[in-house]
Amino acid sequence: MFDFIKDPSLYNFVRGPLAWIAFFVFIGGSIYKIRELILLAKKEKTVIPFLDLKFSLRSILHWVVPFGSVNWRKRWVMTTMTFLFHICLVFTPIFLLSHNVLWHESWGITLWTIPEGLADIMTIIVIITCMFFFLRRILAPEVRFVTFTSDYLILAIAFVPFLTGFLAYHQLLLPYKIMVILHMISGAAMLIAIPFTRLGHMFYFFLTRAYLGSETGFRRATDW
Amino acid sequence: MITYVRKPIPDIGIDESAKRLTPEKIEKTINAVLKGTGARLKAYLETCIHCALCSEACHYYLSHDKDPSYSPVAKVKMTLWEMVEKKGKVSADFIRQCSRIAYTECNRCRRCSLYCPYGIDIWYLMALVRRICLLLKVVPQYEMDTNYSHAATLNMMWLKQDDWIDTVQWQEEEVRMEYPTARIPFDKEGAEIMYTPIAPEPKFKPQLLAATAKIFHAAGVDWTMPSSDGWDNSDISMHVADFETMARVERKHFEAAVRLKVKRIVMCE
Numbered sequence: 001m002f003d004f005i006k007d008p009s010l011y012n013f014v015r016g017p018l019a020w021i022a023f024f025v026f027i028g029g030s031i032y033k034i035r036e037l038i039l040l041a042k043k044e045k046t047v048i049p050f051l052d053l054k055f056s057l058r059s060i061l062h063w064v065v066p067f068g069s070v071n072w073r074k075r076w077v078m079t080t081m082t083f084l085f086h087i088c089l090v091f092t093p094i095f096l097l098s099h100n101v102l103w104h105e106s107w108g109i110t111l112w113t114i115p116e117g118l119a120d121i122m123t124i125i126v127i128i129t130c131m132f133f134f135l136r137r138i139l140a141p142e143v144r145f146v147t148f149t150s151d152y153l154i155l156a157i158a159f160v161p162f163l164t165g166f167l168a169y170h171q172l173l174l175p176y177k178i179m180v181i182l183h184m185i186s187g188a189a190m191l192i193a194i195p196f197t198r199l200g201h202m203f204y205f206f207l208t209r210a211y212l213g214s215e216t217g218f219r220r221a222t223d224w
Numbered sequence: 225m226i227t228y229v230r231k232p233i234p235d236i237g238i239d240e241s242a243k244r245l246t247p248e249k250i251e252k253t254i255n256a257v258l259k260g261t262g263a264r265l266k267a268y269l270e271t272c273i274h275c276a277l278c279s280e281a282c283h284y285y286l287s288h289d290k291d292p293s294y295s296p297v298a299k300v301k302m303t304l305w306e307m308v309e310k311k312g313k314v315s316a317d318f319i320r321q322c323s324r325i326a327y328t329e330c331n332r333c334r335r336c337s338l339y340c341p342y343g344i345d346i347w348y349l350m351a352l353v354r355r356i357c358l359l360l361k362v363v364p365q366y367e368m369d370t371n372y373s374h375a376a377t378l379n380m381m382w383l384k385q386d387d388w389i390d391t392v393q394w395q396e397e398e399v400r401m402e403y404p405t406a407r408i409p410f411d412k413e414g415a416e417i418m419y420t421p422i423a424p425e426p427k428f429k430p431q432l433l434a435a436t437a438k439i440f441h442a443a444g445v446d447w448t449m450p451s452s453d454g455w456d457n458s459d460i461s462m463h464v465a466d467f468e469t470m471a472r473v474e475r476k477h478f479e480a481a482v483r484l485k486v487k488r489i490v491m492c493e
Contacts (some may be wrong), residue, residue, distance in 0.1 A: 037263050063341055069253050069278055071339040078277070082341075142279040145292040146301050149311030204271040205342050206394040212262070212343030 006177060019106075022188035029195030034203055038073040052214045059223045060203040060206060060215020070224040078136075085129035088122040089158065093187075095119075098169070116169075123166045130159040150198070157193050228293045228302060230324070232471035237365030238323050240326050245316040253359045254312035255289045257352060265352070268344045269308065272297065278346060293425035295345045296336035300332045326353040330477050332463070349385040354465040363464055370460040375469045381423035389451055391426040395434040399441070403490055406441040408433070410450035411484060420477065421446050422458040422493050434490070447490075450478055454480030456493040 004010065041047040062068045072079045087224075093099055097113040114122075133155055137147050164183035167173050193199055197203045216223050257264070269340045279285050279295035288294050293302070307314055336346040349469050357363060361373070372381045389410070389437040396408040409415070419440070423431045449455055453474040461469035 009425055037267055040266060041263035044264065047263055052227075059343065063343075069341075071281070071341070075277070091432070138277070142276040142285070142290065142292040142295045142298070145273070145295065146274045146276060146297045183487060198270065198273050201271045201273055201342060204267055208267050209343040212337060212345060215345075223343075 003066075011177065011181060014181050014188075015102075018184065018188050022191040026191040026194055030200070030203055033195045034207070035202055037204070037207060038162055047211060050214045050218060051210060052217055055214045055217025056210030057213075058153060058217065059208050062213075062223050071138040080130045081132050084125050086124045086131070088129075089162075092119055092122045092126065092162070120166070120169075123162050127159070127166065130155060130162070134177050154193070154197055157186070157190050158198075158199070230319070233324075235364050237257050237368050238320055238350055240321075240363050241361045241363070242320045242403050245319060245362070247313070247315070248315065250314060250319060250360065254307050254356055255370075256313070256357065258312070259355050261352065264345065264348060268481070269305070272300075272344055273342075275341070277338050278333045278336040282330075283335070284452065290473055294314070294329060296330075299330055300346060301350045304349050307353075307356070318362060319357065319362050322353055322405040323364070326350050326357060326363050326474040327367060327464070328364045334348075345423060351465055355467070366393075367460065367464050371464045371469060374459070374461045374473050375466075378453040378457045378473055379423040379461050381427040381456075383423060383427060385452060388426055388455060391430050392433060392449065395430050396437065399434045399437045400432075403438065406437055408437045409448045410451040413449040414485050416446035416486065417488045417490045418481045418484055418491045419424040419492070420455055420457040420480075423456040424458075425492070432492075448484060448486065450480040450484060454478075457489075458493070 001200055063072070066083045067076070067081060088209050091114075095112055095114045096119050097116060100110045100113050134152075137143050137151060137155070161183060162203055168179035168183050171179075173179065175185060190199075194202055213223050246263055246491075274297065276297050278293075278297055279290070279292070282294060282296050283289065285294040285296075292298055303325055307317065307322075313358055330350050332347050332350060334345075334347045337344065338347075340346065363369070369382050377383060392408055392410070396406075399406045399408070419436065421433060421436070435476050454471075457477055460475050461467075461473055477489075
């Protein structure tokens with residue numbers, strides 16, 4: 001088995017075509033899902049007439065700022081964990097030096113990069129917060145009541161790329177080549193899963209938030 | 225293992241109606257209602273990350289010592305998610321439980337919608353469940369009776385038109401004992417406002433009509449009330465999801481104002 005993994009063709013496939021497939025499916029799938037939802041919204045007749053840009057943005061900003069809304073303020077542990085998780089989850093892969101080097105090699109593009117020490121800290125934050133979410137799922141009764149297998153799976157899909165990425169960089173547990181291949185496969189799996197699972201809340205959040213913000217706004221109420 | 229455990233409460237509106245249900249009727253109704261939904265249901269079903277942050281909003285959840293089966297997301301899980309997953313192939317007993325959850329364990333206060341980080345309108349999801357239960361006629365007896373009152377008399381208290389007029393004129397006499405020049409003007413065209421109470425006021429608490437008249441008289445407000453249907457601004461039909469009757473009630477209320485050519489409608493509740 002190790003010979004198969006050490007074979008250069010597996011690495012080449014994962015580094016090349018799989019990355020292409022992952023990005024295509026992620027971007028194309030997201031566009032398709034958003035478009036599908038907007039078309040459905042046009043058909044529903046009670047959605048588009050109420051949408052208002054000012055109220056939508058106000059609502060989104062209110063909930064994207066930590067401790068902005070009432071529910072965020074009521075539970076400071078969950079709020080802190082949620083925001084740390086999402087900020088580190090989104091910004092670590094985008095501004096990581098290794099990823100930017102790969103993009104530069106493949107497509108000639110780069111973004112700003114963060115120092116390696118900071119990237120390490122952010123990755124560890126993602127790992128710890130994922131463990132917190134997992135514990136919350138099995139310990140908190142109101143969460144356990146509505147937890148299905150798919151909830152554990154999507155948490156794992158988000159967790160494994162960060163774990164394998166951290167282990168690969170520090171060359172722990174398994175040989176580097178194997179770990180980095182696992183990292184790339186799990187990263188591709190996460191990207192592909194985003195549009196077609198509940199991880200799609202990545203873009204749906206803005207749409208559902210905009211609608212409720214508009215509904216409360218036109219009634220001259222505020223979003224809690 | 226958390227389960228839904230409740231003391232059985234007999235209600236002929238729910239129990240008797242459920243006996244008349246057939247699996248075909250249930251499936252056909254659920255699928256018809258779900259077919260009429262669109263982007264909102266799809267987004268809410270696909271976005272809910274099962275975080276249960278809505279739980280702390282629900283006063284049923286908080287007042288039942290944080291029993292997880294009262295949490296808003298749990299209510300939706302036990303009703304709508306099941307219906308969608310099973311594509312409407314659910315039993316009559318399940319519909320009875322849905323009716324109990326949707327009508328008596330949620331009063332659509334919408335706090336949960338304002339606590340949800342995504343802005344998922346959980347109220348809307350419970351409204352869909354209520355709509356399905358109403359179309360199957362599995363509704364708590366007293367609420368359905370009130371709905372029938374709206375259908376028959378366009379007010380929620382089975383009041384006839386002469387009951388309404390007599391009560392208002394009686395209260396006008398009471399007010400005039402204190403303020404001789406005060407009036408409760410019926411059908412005054414071109415008034416500033418049309419005031420409409422809820423039906424329990426003339427039925428159980430007519431003194432509130434007198435109190436309103438005293439306030440308007442002291443404030444010098446130019447007001448009127450309709451003597452015919454449309455004087456009641458309550459709408460239990462909306463509450464039980466009988467949208468057809470709800471439309472009739474609301475239209476009559478609004479048309480009364482148009483007919484009297486008032487500038488504004490003022491509602492007490």
